Amino acid sequence: xxxTQLTVPQVTVPFAPEQASTFAPHVDAxxxxxxxxxxxxxxVITGLIIFFAIKYRRRRPDEVPRPRHGSMVxxxxxxxxxxxxxxxIFVWGASxxxxxxxxxxxxxxxxxxGKQWMWKFQHQTxxxxxxxxxxxxxxxVKLTMTTEDVIHSLYFPEFRxxxxxxxxxxxxxxxxxxxxxxxxxxxxxxxxTNHSGMGGHIYVMDQSAxxxxxxxxxxAESAAAQGQKLFQERGCASCHQTEPGGQQGRGPxxxxxFGHQQAIxxxxxxxxxxxxxxxxxxxxxxxxxxxxxPIMPVFTDRQLSEEQILQLIAYIRTLGQQATTTTGxxxxxxxxxxxxxxxxxxxxxxxxxxxxAPRQGNSSPxxxxxxxxxxxxx
Amino acid sequence: MSTExxxxxxxxxxxxxxxxxxxxxxxxxxxxxxxTKDHKRIALLYxxxxxxxxxxxxxxxxxxxxxxxxPQGDLMQSHTYNKVFTAHGVLMVFFFLIPSIPATLGNFLVxxxxxxKDLAFPKINLLSWYIFMVGGILxxxxxxxxxxxxxxxxxxxxxxxxxxxxxxxxxxxxxxxxFSSILTGLNFIVTIxxxxxxxxxxxxxxLFIWSHYATSLIFILGTPVIAITILLIALxxxxxxxIFDPALGGDPVLFQHMxxxxxxxxVYIMILPAMGxxxxxxxxxxxxxxxxxxxxxxxxxxxxxxxxxxxxxHMFVSGQSVYAGMIFSLISFAVAIPSAVxxxxxxxxxxxxxxxxxxxxxxxxxxxGLFVIGGMxxxxxxxxxxxxxxxxxxxxxxxxxxxxxxxxxxxxLGGLHNWWPKIxxxxxxxxWARFAALVIFVGFNLTFFPQFLLGYMGMPRRYHAxxxxxPVWQVLHVMSTGGASILGLGMLIPGVYFLWSMRYGxxxxxxxxxxxxxxxxxxxxxxxxxxxxxxxxxxxxxxxxPVEEMAVIGPGKSADVPGNQNPLSHxxxxxxx
Numbered sequence: 001x002x003x004t005q006l007t008v009p010q011v012t013v014p015f016a017p018e019q020a021s022t023f024a025p026h027v028d029a030x031x032x033x034x035x036x037x038x039x040x041x042x043x044v045i046t047g048l049i050i051f052f053a054i055k056y057r058r059r060r061p062d063e064v065p066r067p068r069h070g071s072m073v074x075x076x077x078x079x080x081x082x083x084x085x086x087x088x089i090f091v092w093g094a095s096x097x098x099x100x101x102x103x104x105x106x107x108x109x110x111x112x113x114g115k116q117w118m119w120k121f122q123h124q125t126x127x128x129x130x131x132x133x134x135x136x137x138x139x140x141v142k143l144t145m146t147t148e149d150v151i152h153s154l155y156f157p158e159f160r161x162x163x164x165x166x167x168x169x170x171x172x173x174x175x176x177x178x179x180x181x182x183x184x185x186x187x188x189x190x191x192x193t194n195h196s197g198m199g200g201h202i203y204v205m206d207q208s209a210x211x212x213x214x215x216x217x218x219x220a221e222s223a224a225a226q227g228q229k230l231f232q233e234r235g236c237a238s239c240h241q242t243e244p245g246g247q248q249g250r251g252p253x254x255x256x257x258f259g260h261q262q263a264i265x266x267x268x269x270x271x272x273x274x275x276x277x278x279x280x281x282x283x284x285x286x287x288x289x290x291x292x293x294p295i296m297p298v299f300t301d302r303q304l305s306e307e308q309i310l311q312l313i314a315y316i317r318t319l320g321q322q323a324t325t326t327t328g329x330x331x332x333x334x335x336x337x338x339x340x341x342x343x344x345x346x347x348x349x350x351x352x353x354x355x356x357a358p359r360q361g362n363s364s365p366x367x368x369x370x371x372x373x374x375x376x377x378x
Numbered sequence: 379m380s381t382e383x384x385x386x387x388x389x390x391x392x393x394x395x396x397x398x399x400x401x402x403x404x405x406x407x408x409x410x411x412x413x414t415k416d417h418k419r420i421a422l423l424y425x426x427x428x429x430x431x432x433x434x435x436x437x438x439x440x441x442x443x444x445x446x447x448x449p450q451g452d453l454m455q456s457h458t459y460n461k462v463f464t465a466h467g468v469l470m471v472f473f474f475l476i477p478s479i480p481a482t483l484g485n486f487l488v489x490x491x492x493x494x495k496d497l498a499f500p501k502i503n504l505l506s507w508y509i510f511m512v513g514g515i516l517x518x519x520x521x522x523x524x525x526x527x528x529x530x531x532x533x534x535x536x537x538x539x540x541x542x543x544x545x546x547x548x549x550x551x552x553x554x555x556x557f558s559s560i561l562t563g564l565n566f567i568v569t570i571x572x573x574x575x576x577x578x579x580x581x582x583x584x585l586f587i588w589s590h591y592a593t594s595l596i597f598i599l600g601t602p603v604i605a606i607t608i609l610l611i612a613l614x615x616x617x618x619x620x621i622f623d624p625a626l627g628g629d630p631v632l633f634q635h636m637x638x639x640x641x642x643x644x645v646y647i648m649i650l651p652a653m654g655x656x657x658x659x660x661x662x663x664x665x666x667x668x669x670x671x672x673x674x675x676x677x678x679x680x681x682x683x684x685x686x687x688x689x690x691x692h693m694f695v696s697g698q699s700v701y702a703g704m705i706f707s708l709i710s711f712a713v714a715i716p717s718a719v720x721x722x723x724x725x726x727x728x729x730x731x732x733x734x735x736x737x738x739x740x741x742x743x744x745x746x747g748l749f750v751i752g753g754m755x756x757x758x759x760x761x762x763x764x765x766x767x768x769x770x771x772x773x774x775x776x777x778x779x780x781x782x783x784x785x786x787x788x789x790x791l792g793g794l795h796n797w798w799p800k801i802x803x804x805x806x807x808x809x810w811a812r813f814a815a816l817v818i819f820v821g822f823n824l825t826f827f828p829q830f831l832l833g834y835m836g837m838p839r840r841y842h843a844x845x846x847x848x849p850v851w852q853v854l855h856v857m858s859t860g861g862a863s864i865l866g867l868g869m870l871i872p873g874v875y876f877l878w879s880m881r882y883g884x885x886x887x888x889x890x891x892x893x894x895x896x897x898x899x900x901x902x903x904x905x906x907x908x909x910x911x912x913x914x915x916x917x918x919x920x921x922x923x924p925v926e927e928m929a930v931i932g933p934g935k936s937a938d939v940p941g942n943q944n945p946l947s948h949x950x951x952x953x954x955x
Contacts, residue, residue, distance in 0.1 A: 056728065065664070068669060083711075086757065089757055093765075098700060151536065195456075
């Protein structure tokens with residue numbers, strides 16, 4: 001069930017940021033529930049204490065009250081009752097989290113690399129931003145993130161989301177902004193000297209403004225195009241075929257590989273997703289493809305930065321995808337209005353300056369790539 | 379002075395004859411203190427040390443709050459600020475909160491409450507203090523040389539591969555300090571098992587003992603893990619072994635698992651002794667047994683056990699699996715229940731009690747109220763979907779300060795006041811004590827309540843500067859700093875009058891409140907051997923008995939023993955209307 005389709009009471013809680021994402025009202029509603037419970041118990045306990053303290057205050061210096069040792073009924077009662085309440089909070093909190101955790105299948109992808117002390121964003125269309133992120137309203141945006149150095153945490157308070165970025169691996173986070181405006185970006189994991197300066201703003205724009213902003217980056221190569229250049233320059237092409245057919249190279253053919261399962265040595269199957277590609281570049285012998293020699297060189301962060309790996313991944317994802325751009329505009333299943341997921345084919349045809357995105361959010365790491373048949377309603 | 383002479387006399391007029399021989403004057407000279415085996419003297423050594431670290435940690439806190447008065451980072455450079463909050467955390471957590479109650483009140487009272495002459499291993503007890511001092515001096519040196527800037531949480535890879543500060547030296551101090559905890563825990567467990575007086579069965583023990591027993595379990599099972607973790611940090615820094623460095627095949631999140639595996643139980647180390655104190659305060663100052671004794675006792679054990687199973691709730695957004703997150707969230711809710719049970723039982727104890735407003739009871743009231751807020755905000759954090767928003771913000775900071783200051787420190791202060799007459803043979807001035815308690819309570823809430831609001835609004839923690847376009851944030855920060863000033867001043871007041879009381883305070887009788895524990899059946903201050911004859915316990919916990927039966931335990935007629943006054947002229951219990 002989609003997060004937006006969950007019924008959630010629209011509550012505004014005091015001293016809270018704006019609600020600017022589909023997730024925010026759920027968080028605020030849960031917060032309101034907890035506030036009510038906390039205020040209730042605080043008032044009850046404090047009230048009882050004050051009442052007892054006054055009513056049963058010592059009146060004579062030598063009075064000794066009759067002892068009362070306990071009551072099984074009360075003990076069981078005030079164990080079960082808080083446990084029950086706690087379980088309702090657990091279920092609500094866990095279900096909210098679980099639904100928000102899984103990035104939706106169709107989403108506009110943005111790559112994020114954190115480093116001391118800035119956030120670097122790259123759109124699939126090639127625009128790069130530092131400490132700023134422009135996104136369209138109403139679009140699902142999926143962030144694939146890592147860091148070049150220490151652990152940071154990308155935090156959007158108005159969206160009520162954050163996720164740590166950990167060196168050596170990718171983490172993911174997604175959101176759908178529900179209102180236009182300018183909102184904060186913070187780093188929320190202490191990372192050294194300029195931790196408090198490592199932030200900026202996210203600009204949520206309506207579709208036309210976003211298209212204009214994209215067009216303003218004319219000339220910027222898409223991430224996949226940059227990845228393709230790297231693929232040639234760094235010698236990947238010398239071992240890895242990118243077209244079907246032809247002679248098998250020294251390494252596995254990458255055509256159509258992304259999203260599929262790959263047999264590896266020492267028995268096993270691994271899904272070829274962003275993490276596997278990154279690992280194969282940084283540590284080729286870790287999960288060596290079955291039937292191949294361990295001859296791939298290691299590429300350290302001096303040879304290929306995290307951003308460059310992300311560009312290579314963007315390129316590899318295009319290999320074997322259909323040329324027609326399924327824009328994921330409608331495949332999201334959302335019944336609400338505007339195009340999600342970036343440039344539509346119409347926009348591309350009519351705007352010669354708009355870069356041809358090789359694909360716009362039509363495949364996720366978990367699914368095999370769409371081959372043009374999944375999106376029935378454009 | 380016998381009870382016949384004191385019967386009917388207003389309490390403020392009778393005085394004890396100060397016992398001529400007690401543990402304070404049993405021997406003189408610095409060597410008699412630094413080489414003592416007496417658990418009571420060791421407790422005082424610890425009292426002086428932890429007070430020093432508390433004051434130092436508090437000074438760092440003042441610096442933090444001063445910087446945050448304005449959004450810009452204009453008081454100190456960010457690098458300095460990072461060292462300041464790290465120092466505050468390291469000093470307060472490892473050198474104040476963890477040792478404070480167990481090493482001062484625990485050391486003093488555990489043998490006395492069970493009717494023993496000392497702990498099982500008196501020399502190891504002294505060794506614990508020396509280890510604590512060595513660790514403290516090393517960490518203090520690290521601060522003097524230039525500090526460390528990793529945060530008290532030492533997260534890798536910042537602490538292992540990026541920080542240029544005295545991580546190994548500071549960490550070494552904490553590592554060594556851990557052994558002090560382990561030895562204290564060992565001492566308490568063995569003592570409680572093997573040295574209880576005849577008739578002192580497990581379920582006649584004061585709840586303070588149950589709490590310290592549970593705490594000691596955590597000491598010995600948890601502390602070795604932080605020791606190894608710090609050692610690995612040092613090895614990583616010095617020898618690049620690669621355990622936390624992904625470039626070498628390591629995992630930075632592994633550090634977090636190891637660190638929090640100890641550091642979550644550590645927070646129960648900080649709160650369980652305070653809960654034990656509160657049980658004693660409530661029983662003493664309402665003159666009733668704690669309601670639901672066995673439930674409170676078992677709750678202490680349950681908290682200790684469950685506390686080891688929830689560490690992942692510090693890591694919901696760190697990259698652990700969503701299923702792990704759910705399990706940790708579920709158990710985190712479960713661990714809140716025993717604490718709630720205790721709060722309900724303390725409240726029920728007050729029903730139809732005889733409630734005094736003496737300072738210890740005021741601190742007990744403060745503890746219960748503030749612990750409810752702190753504990754319930756823990757439920758906010760255990761809820762996965764909500765924690766994503768407030769993790770690493772000031773909401774967390776407010777939550778743990780409500781528990782650690784509003785809970786543990788209130789418990790500590792209440793305990794100091796409650797047992798001050800026994801420890802020093804003097805009464806503190808009650809009027810000033812009540813005033814200070816009020817100032818501390820007001821100052822505390824003004825400091826930390828605004829931080830809940832700041833956190834929900836998105837203010838991250840460990841921030842040297844915050845957005846200048848949020849006037850509400852600055853207003854809340856100014857309130858918080860104002861509160862911190864009041865809190866700091868309030869804390870100074872007991873510092874002054876406790877010292878004053880040691881010279882000018884009214885002499886205290888053996889049992890001023892009175893209370894029922896064995897520790898009150900000794901003169902104030904007690905002799906070195908605590909009890910002239912081994913007590914034989916034939917009564918239940920918190921049982922008020924006729925005055926003759928609650929007198930100082932000693933040879934000869936109890937009424938003749940000095941310091942044996944008790945304001946209860948009769949002990950028939952009555953129904954409170």
